[in-house]
Amino acid sequence: MSVDLHCHTKLSNSSMGIDDLIVLAKKRGVDTIAITDHDCQAGSVRGKIIAARRGVTVIPGVELSAIDDKTGRQVHILCYHCDSPERIEEICHKNTAARKKAGQYMILKTAQRYPITAELVMKCASGSTGIFEEHIMHALIECGLTQNIHGELYDELFSPDSPDNVIVEPKFLPVSQVIEAIHGAGGIAVLAHPYKYNSVESLDYYVSLGLDGVEVWCPSNSPEQQEFLLSYAKKKKLLTIGGSDFCGMYNNGVVSIGDFATPDESLKALNDYKAAMKKKSR
Secondary structure (H helix, E strand, O other): OOEEEEEOOOOOOOOOOHHHHHHHHHHOOOOEEEEOOEOOOHHHHHHHHHHHHOOOEEOOEEEEEEEOOOOOOEEEEEEEOOOOHHHHHHHHHHHHHHHHHHHHHHHHHHHOOOOOOHHHHHHHOOOOOOOOHHHHHHHHHHOOOOOOOOOHHHHHHHOOOOOOOOOOOOOOOEHHHHHHHHHHOOOEEEEOOOOOOOOHHHHHHHHHOOOOEEEEEOOOOOHHHHHHHHHHHHHHOOEEEEOOOEOHHHOOOOOOOOOOOOOHHHHHHHHHHHHHHHHHHO
């Protein structure tokens, strides 16, 4: 069994559609996936129907954006096995609106420096519920200004360390409200790619808010960091998951679905945890 619990589609920041994602999973021997689009649950719903025809299991999921109210940093919380997905739709709508607004400002700032148009970026973002950095980079590729989504130009525009960045941070809800909403909807809250946004130093705070698990195996965690997270999860009795954070041609580096997997025992622990939650709520 191969399990990838962190995959994206065209509905957020991936170049690949739901159907093609499931076909790819099947061809790569990945029989269980979670479609975790940013602040969008539609892919998970549709994917479950399509995947059933191909013998692939889709675990309901979504990646919700939040802000750490103590550090001001962006935080992403993966939500799994939500009993009442409609209860987190309001967060999805608010986050999507905030991301679109920030994206429009970033388009304007980029267009002042490079000959792209908002119309072209929107074409590159066709099918997505938001405007992401990758869509702006796609437009720059279309105009012959770079050959890569990630690289020198991406770092110039979207690295916080770049003096010439065009970053406009969306105004997301505090992480405390997001975790509370996930639990209110009967879902499981797991911290995504802890090192990507320097979230590790706030782990104790997130656990105090009710965080249920942490993403250990993913492209942005080194082997040493994985070991630390495993040890921390064991000490705090947290769930552990793995996923490729797959985004098709928008991937940062060479990575495909299933390259970072959730071990069988971790998947069992996730499912058992959900069963215990249901039993407790009766």
